[in-house]
Amino acid sequence: MRASSLVVCEHCDAVHERRRLAPRERALCVRCGAELYRAGGVDLYTMLALTLASLIVFVIANVYPIITLELQGVANRSTLWGAIHATWETGVGPVAVLAALTVFFFPLAQILMFGYVLFELLRGRAPRGFVDIMHALRLMRPWSMVEVFMLGTLVSVVKIAGLAQVTPEIGIFAFGVLTILLTTINSFDLRLLWDAHERVAADGAAAGLVA
Numbered sequence: 001m002r003a004s005s006l007v008v009c010e011h012c013d014a015v016h017e018r019r020r021l022a023p024r025e026r027a028l029c030v031r032c033g034a035e036l037y038r039a040g041g042v043d044l045y046t047m048l049a050l051t052l053a054s055l056i057v058f059v060i061a062n063v064y065p066i067i068t069l070e071l072q073g074v075a076n077r078s079t080l081w082g083a084i085h086a087t088w089e090t091g092v093g094p095v096a097v098l099a100a101l102t103v104f105f106f107p108l109a110q111i112l113m114f115g116y117v118l119f120e121l122l123r124g125r126a127p128r129g130f131v132d133i134m135h136a137l138r139l140m141r142p143w144s145m146v147e148v149f150m151l152g153t154l155v156s157v158v159k160i161a162g163l164a165q166v167t168p169e170i171g172i173f174a175f176g177v178l179t180i181l182l183t184t185i186n187s188f189d190l191r192l193l194w195d196a197h198e199r200v201a202a203d204g205a206a207a208g209l210v211a
């Protein structure tokens with residue numbers, strides 16, 4: 001039996017043999033009843049489309065200002081990087097670094113790695129470093145925290161609103177859309193990518209034998 005046709009329950013470690021499901025069917029663990037996997041969901045093309053959309057929105061969110069603060073006639077606009085730089089300048093370096101990692105680098109790395117893997121698989125090629133990338137994607141999931149940033153910004157805006165005039169800018173709306181897109185990307189069934197990789201690798205091996 002191929003190892004990839006086995007599924008291990010995340011909750012109780014019971015091992016099951018994987019089988020194809022009818023649409024909307026779910027496979028449950030026979031021992032503890034937890035869900036093992038479900039049929040359907042998005043296909044690889046939809047994943048790639050959502051990933052590319054995320055990349056575009058990510059660029060918009062980072063290039064345009066997030067909010068404008070107006071106090072006694074002086075207006076101050078800030079982008080994400082402006083805010084991170086300002087945080088660094090005020091002496092809370094670790095906070096600035098954490099913000100840069102969780103709101104910028106991890107989400108960007110996720111988007112680029114997903115994009116690369118999906119693009120190669122859909123072209124029928126095995127991506128370089130596939131296994132490492134897949135592990136990195138799994139490890140990075142909890143560290144991509146655009147939604148936390150979004151919530152923090154909204155709370156700050158409400159707090160500052162009494163002191164200064166706050167105007168939301170394009171960046172904050174882009175971050176809102178990005179939050180939804182990244183949540184969708186993070187719900188992708190990584191198993192689909194492993195399956196696609198296995199098919200591509202098998203085709204490649206067959207082609208190698210023929211040549």
Ligand SMILES: [Zn+2]
Pocket residue numbers: 009010011012013014029030031032033034
């Ligand atoms: Zn179980």
